[in-house]
Amino acid sequence: GAGVSQSPSNKVTEKGKDVELRCDPISGHTALYWYRQSLGQGLEFLIYFQGNSAPDKSGLPSDRFSAERTGGSVSTLTIQRTQQEDSAVYLCASSRQGQRETQYFGPGTRLLVL
Amino acid sequence: GQQLNQSPQSMFIQEGEDVSMNCTSSSIFNTWLWYKQDPGEGPVLLIALYKAGELTSNGRLTAQFGITRKDSFLNISASIPSDVGIYFCAGSGAGSYQLTFGKGTKLSVIP
Numbered sequence: 001g002a003g004v005s006q007s008p009s010n011k012v013t014e015k016g017k018d019v020e021l022r023c024d025p026i027s028g029h030t031a032l033y034w035y036r037q038s039l040g041q042g043l044e045f046l047i048y049f050q051g052n053s054a055p056d057k058s059g060l061p062s063d064r065f066s067a068e069r070t071g072g073s074v075s076t077l078t079i080q081r082t083q084q085e086d087s088a089v090y091l092c093a094s095s096r097q098g099q100r101e102t103q104y105f106g107p108g109t110r111l112l113v114l
Numbered sequence: 115g116q117q118l119n120q121s122p123q124s125m126f127i128q129e130g131e132d133v134s135m136n137c138t139s140s141s142i143f144n145t146w147l148w149y150k151q152d153p154g155e156g157p158v159l160l161i162a163l164y165k166a167g168e169l170t171s172n173g174r175l176t177a178q179f180g181i182t183r184k185d186s187f188l189n190i191s192a193s194i195p196s197d198v199g200i201y202f203c204a205g206s207g208a209g210s211y212q213l214t215f216g217k218g219t220k221l222s223v224i225p
Contacts, residue, residue: 091156103147105158
């Protein structure tokens with residue numbers, strides 16, 4: 001597709017369960033980002049992938065959060081042992097080589113932890 | 115860390131009116147971006163600014179990169195109902211890919 005796609009669009013889970021969120025970046029974009037948006041708030045940076053370089057994980061809130069990017073394209077964000085405070089919209093973005101600041105976002109995954 | 119103050123937090127305007135919102139930063143930015151987010155959707159990039167003093171238009175939208183590099187504004191002229199949504203500013207510093215986001219301006223347009 002032409003834009004960033006994310007799946008699932010909505011996810012309801014029980015506290016303590018693990019969840020996996022998927023992101024397909026725009027074709028040809030080398031950089032991929034994950035953000036978290038809590039209700040009524042701005043976006044909080046989580047993690048950044050650029051090509052084959054080691055990812056910048058500085059925004060991950062705890063060691064329950066991890067992400068990987070396979071083949072320089074699709075990325076998966078995993079949250080282990082989910083807590084209620086993990087409920088948020090998880091947004092993925094991608095950008096072109098040489099224009100890392102200009103990020104294009106997907107529609108997000110709305111996660112609700114009961 | 116970097117902080118962005120975005121104002122106003124919300125606006126109610128009549129259809130046809132012009133709108134202005136702005137962001138100020140505690141530190142210098144090299145890039146300013148303006149996004150619009152509709153309910154249930156991800157942010158959509160409206161305008162990107164890369165140079166101090168730059169003034170860029172996208173249809174009825176105009177945005178400027180302040181010459182101090184610590185502020186930016188977005189104007190919407192002749193608002194229409196589909197302008198409703200939340201507008202976010204975002205910026206990044208020199209050599210950084212991490213965007214700092216404002217908390218958004220919620221725009222409501224009264225037909």
